Each structure stands twice: as structure tokens, then as C-alpha cells.
Amino acid sequence: MKTILITQAKVVNEGKIFEADVLIKDGLIQQIAPKLDVSADTVIDAQGQHLLPGFIDDQVHFRDPGFAAKGSIATESKAAIAGGTTSFMDMPNVKPTTTTLENLEAKFDLASKTSWANYSFYLGATNDNIEEVKALDPNQACGVKIFMGASTGNMLVDREKALTDIFTHSPTLITTHCEDTPMIQAQEAIYREKYGEDVPMKYHPDIRCREACYKSSSFAVDLAKKTGADLHVLHLTTAEEMALFEPGPVAGKKITAEACVHHLWFAEEDYETKGSLIKCNPAIKKISDRDAVRQAVREGRIDIIATDHAPHTWEEKQNTYFTAPAGLPQVQQSLTALLDMVHQGVFDLETVVQKTAHNVAIRYEIKDRGYIREGYAADIVLVDMNKPHTDNKADNLYQCGWSPWEGHTFKSSVMTTIVNGEIKYHQGQFSEFTPGQRLSFDRS
Template sequence: MSHVLIVNAHIINEEHETAADVLVRDGRIARIAPQISAPAGVPVFDAKGQWLLPGVIDDQVHFREPGLTHKGDLYTESRAAVVGGTTSFFDMPNNKPAITTRALLAEKYAMAQGRCFGNYAFYFGAANDNLEEVAALERDEACAIKVFMGASTGNMLVDDPKTLEGIFARAPLLVVTHCEDTPTILANEAKAREKYGEDVPAAEHPRIRSEAACYKSTELATSLAKKYNADLHVLHLTTAKELALFTAGPMKNKKITVEACVHHLYMDERDYERLGHLIKCNPAIKTPQDRQALVRAVMQDRIDIIATDHAPHTAEEKANRYFKAPSGLPLVQHSLLMLIHLVKLGEMNLRTVVRKTSHAVADRFGIPDRGYIREGYWADLVIVDPNASTTVRKSDVLYRCGWSPVEGCTFPAAIRATFVNGELAAENGRVVGGPKGRRIRFV
């Protein structure tokens, strides 16, 4: 049943905090008012003393299906996501096979139907040889076009200058980029090998995937977007230096936007000593000064969106030496709690977190009727207890890979319930029922 009455909630939404009840009918928010009497037969969820937020829309995940399902799949990773308060996700195209044709994109949507606990959308992957496929995309076929301007899986590194120009000139959808300069990275890898051989310490990763590599690629992407007046969204920024390439202020009139990821806001290079390759990711977690600059940029509206780049690998894969240990870490089950921890530390505020993880994603990608707590909108909601705590235990980790980089951490809040399309999807750390997600539509 997609009917429920949530009472006594403290709603954080659209820069306001309000005490109200929320009536959900047929999956959508039917009414928001100070007090609502429960209609006959409608279950009541008492949220007294708790926050009611719009569900997180994570615009960057790697759920590994098709082709890499020993690490995770649409079912397992979306299950973990809803337990953590993420109600919608956009999955990346670097699968096996890579999603670089419209036919493969349609097949991926077909395999997702009825198997996702959250709402889902997929990226179309650009390559050096599929410009005509990119140009033929229609608005509702994909959430955006993903361009890897740095090393990636298989055929998905776009390093041909003519192809890059063509993508920015002809893209019918938003272009999103992973910005790292491959020649710079390869030169840094050679230097590291010369010094350490194959036993490169994990702490060298931010010097291999360096500030210079990031800045050079991000500068190229933003210059191409300006040249062709293209809509560009730069993913997972990691350095203070790159921030100068972006404009502070409201997102509404921006053609070029940028995001930060939770782990780059929460961790810095000192964590390599404790976690090693478990936090090896591309682009790399960098200095404490970079982390602090990213947090400030979120609060200044220079960074527009917060995501995870959730990317699971098995513990055995991560245990390899540097050059064989894959990059990426699983985060969706605890990403909202990590951000709330930063709120409790005074580094962010909750209204900004809600805006960057829900409102801004819906607005930037053109998602109708989601991302806000509004009458008539789909009831994608999360209830958080700010007075409880959550200690991350291995036994509670729901990713197929079976581990989390935040195991042992205690966060000063708890995700009590997640509703997807008006139905209770998760409660107190456990999923409720089967997959309830729908394909996200775009306008």
C-alpha cells in the first residue's frame, strides 16, 4: 500500500524547517498541514522528535551491473542505498559491456525493471568512436552523457581532441565529466615505480592522481563547455585549486556546475595510514586543506551537488598491491549519516545538505515531481532520528562486497525509515518488502 500518514514530523525542505504532518496517497504527497486526521485504513507513522527529509538522489553510483556482479548489482546496492536514506540513483556506464550504444542502454533499463529498491536512471557513455550515437540520444533516454576525460574501463576513455570537441558541440543532453589528465598520471606512476617498485604505498595515490592532473583536465572541460555553450556538470572535484574554475552562487542560471563526493568532504590523506587501499579512489582523496576548501565551497554554493561515487570492490581485490588494487569504495548505506556528522560538527548545515543531495539534483537533471517535499510530488522521504546514534558493524553492511570504509565509526544520528514512491522501503537498518523503485523520467 502506498498510503501512509506521517505525523509530528520536523520537516527540513526548501530552506525552511516546519512542524507538520504529511499524508501520502497513491505514492504521492497528498497533503502537508500542521495536523491531519488519519483517513480510515491509512497506517500512521509517528515521527515525533525526528527529521523528515526528501530522499537523497545520488547522481553518481557504480552498482556494477552488467558484467561485474561479483562486486555488486542493482538489487544489492540499491537495497543498501534505501537503508541509508537514498531513494533514487543514477548508475554509471562503465559496465561490461560498457553502455556506449542506445541498444545496450535499453537492455540495462530492461534488466533493472522490478529489481531496484530505489528509483533509477542510467548514464550513456561517450567513447572515441560513438559520437553519432551520442548525438542521436533523446531527452528521456538517459540522465546525461558521461565523458571519462581520464583513464577508465575498456573503451570509455575519451582522449581524441576532435571527439571531445564534437561531444561538447553536439550533445543533446547534459554532459558530465570525470576530469583527470591521463598523461600526467602515467608520468607520476612511472616516478612512483622508479622509487618504490610495485610496492607503492597507498598514501602516494594523491600524488599520482595529482592536483595538476585534475586541474589540467577540469580546465579543458570547462573551456570546451564555454566554447560551445554546452551544459556541463563536473563530477567529484577534489582540489582547492580547481574551485577557481567555478562560480559561486545559486545554481539556477549556471551552465557549468560541479559536485563533491561525500568521502572527499569527510576524509583526507591522513586516512590512508589507517585504511590504505580501502579508500583508494579516482580522483584521489587529498590534503586536509583540500577537504576544508571543498566543505567551504559547498557552503558558499560554489559546489552545487553532493554525491557518493559508490564503487564497490571485493576485499580480496583491495588487498592487492598498489597497481593491482582497484579504485573505488562503497558508501551509499552511510553517506547521509556521514553528512549529518559534518552538520553536527558545525562544518555544514542541514538545509544545505538537503539542497545539495535532493533539490539541486532534481533541478540540474530535470527530474519532475521528485527531490522536494511538496504536495503532488512522489513521496520519496527519509526519517532521521537526530538524537540516536549508529555504529557501523560489518554484520550490518548490505553491499555484496561485504565491507565498508566506515566500519567501527559511530555517527550521531540514525536513519529510521525510508519511503520510496510512498511505500515503506526500509526501517531501522533493514529493508521492508521487495524492490519498489521506478524508472526516473526527465524533462
């Protein structure tokens, strides 16, 4: 494997920013020093650029297998690489659902041939697959996913005994989508009575209401406390939910929380211009909710930032309210959107790195990734904080071909993405395809 020397980079790592040279050899970070007088096969002059650990996205829907028209592991992981994501964890609501160990390993096999980035997958829980959950090796998958709110693929877990069994017996981290389905269905009936099928999109946060979010997430937190489960609650959206989680460092927590980029960026006023393009579950809500979630990121109540990347075709998204699917694609824009928030003073750069890399590695117990450290995998990203670029359809790499940020000019750009010591993306160009690696975990 070729050696790479990165010179004069502003390294952002473990709460500090410092200038250094970084030598990569055999897929690993071999040396970090103020000045390295060594030869290498490739030298990258990174003067004026920041070097970050690659984004580890703990929640994506790459739609493979079963829904390749929306997105595949190949297309979406390539877009992720261009956006500075070096590892992802993919959800089980595909076809066939990833609810058996056999289907889980089949998905790993598919990714080993097609994924540009490193990867892991969740085993999906159902009302009746507790024996599959019990049989899961703790190091086999990134976690167990429970949809405690309506999902695609008939994966809703709504029986209290099933939930208690999963929380009691899961051998690894449990992640949850928390919304109360009966409350949502009641709201749907009210709005269907008033508007028929064509409900204005601005009412989506009233239908997927805050009360439904809080009821479900508070139940999950209470159940985790009662059973001792390791719980990570995904894509939180309301101010009320923030009080359910403790502030401070992620290390040692049994109950943790995630926020997604689109919930940190958009607010309900954006339905007027974006409509179904930002329809997602749970829904984007008020500016006050967005600001509360941002504050929770700063306080450490929100431990991880992810994307919930969920592509749908443009044609599907043009449907009326009840038939337009929920979800939006964003792995190509997620890091630069967060860097815009750094420019705006919402977060500092060290916090972005902590929430997208360090904390993910800690919470999921990922082996030797998530940091710029000697001996760790060389999963790193160079960004130019002062190189604007405009998001446009021509540069969009998703299978679905659109982005909710189209037309927006980001203040920063991803310049180079290195995965396992290989330059996968550099100044707009991709190298020849080589597959990423299956993530390894260091769990007892």
C-alpha cells in the first residue's frame, strides 16, 4: 500500500486545533508531528486546510437490497465519500428486512463488494424475533434497531412484552426511532377529515406531533432505566425531549441521544419553500425546537450528530401528503452543512468533530477509528473552510438525483477523503473503486 504524507494541515482532534504533518502507511496513521522530513509516494500540501477524522454516520438508509431505484450501497456510499463520510451504519428496513442473522450477513456480503466507505449494519427488531436478537454476537453488528413508531417494511414494534424482552435481552446497543403511532394516527384522521388527501405539508409537524415524540422517547428512556439496557435514541426533534438526557461527556453513559443535520438546519418555516422535500419522520418542527436541540448538542445532552440519509425518487416526492414518502438525502452535504453552522457560530469545529467522529467511536465501541491518532485507521478528511461551493443537481451523486440544499452556497468544501489509507476522493475526482472495510467493535 502506498504511503501518503499530508503537510501543514490544521489538525482538529480531541478538542484541539494544531498544525502538523501526518504520515500514512499500510492503511494506518503512522506518525503525527509538527514537521516530518520523510519521503512518501504521495504528498498533499494541506496548507490552509483543516484535517478532520472522517464522519462516522450512525444512521443511514441506503435502500439496499430491494430499493435500488431510490439508492444503493454503491451510489450512496460514493456520495458519502464526496461529503467527507468515511464510515456508515445502515438501517434494517430494506427488502428483505434485516431481521434475521442470515439477512444481516447477506447485507455485509453485498457491502464488501460495493461500498466505497466502511460499513456496519443494524439487526432490526420485530414483535416476534427475540430469538434472533438473543443470538446476535455483540461484535457482529453496530446495534439492534427498534422502530417504536410506524416505519416502512412492517417493522413497528408496539407490543410492550416484545419491547421489554428486547430491552432486557439485547446483547448490544439498542437504537430507537421514537414516535407514538396511535397518537399520529389520530392526528392523521383529523387532518384527512379537513383536507382530504392533499394536506398542506406545513402541517406535517402537527400530525407527527411533539406529544407523540415525547411519549415514545420518555417511555424508551424509562424502560432502559428499568431493564438496564444500553439505549441510544435517534433523531430527536423537540425541546421537551432534551430534558430526558444528561449533559456531559458520552463516556460511561448508558442512555444517549442523537440529532440529525436536517433537524439542526431546517425549521417549520421551510415547509413553505421546500414542501415534501423536507418531509421526514420525526418531523422538522419549530425554530425554538431547533434551537433547543442545538443547545443540547453544546451541552452534551445530544451526544452524536448523524444524517438519517433517506433517499426517495423525485417523482415519489411530488405526491400528495399521505403518499409522498418521508425522508431526505444528505450524506453528500451533511459535513459542509455543519461547517456552515461553524461559520454561523452555532458550533465550534471541535464540537463538530466530537459529535460526528469521537463520540460515535466511543458509544459504539468502534475499534481504532474516529480519531487522528498514531496506529489508528487513516479515515480522514481535508476541508477548506474558505472555499465556497453551490449545491447543484449536476454534482449530485445520489441515485435519486436531488438534494434539499439545491441552490444553497456552502461556505466550505470537502477537498480530500482518505479511507483506510487510500485516497478515495480528491478535489472533485474519485480514484478507482476499492471496497471499504467492515467496522470492527471492541465489545466484551
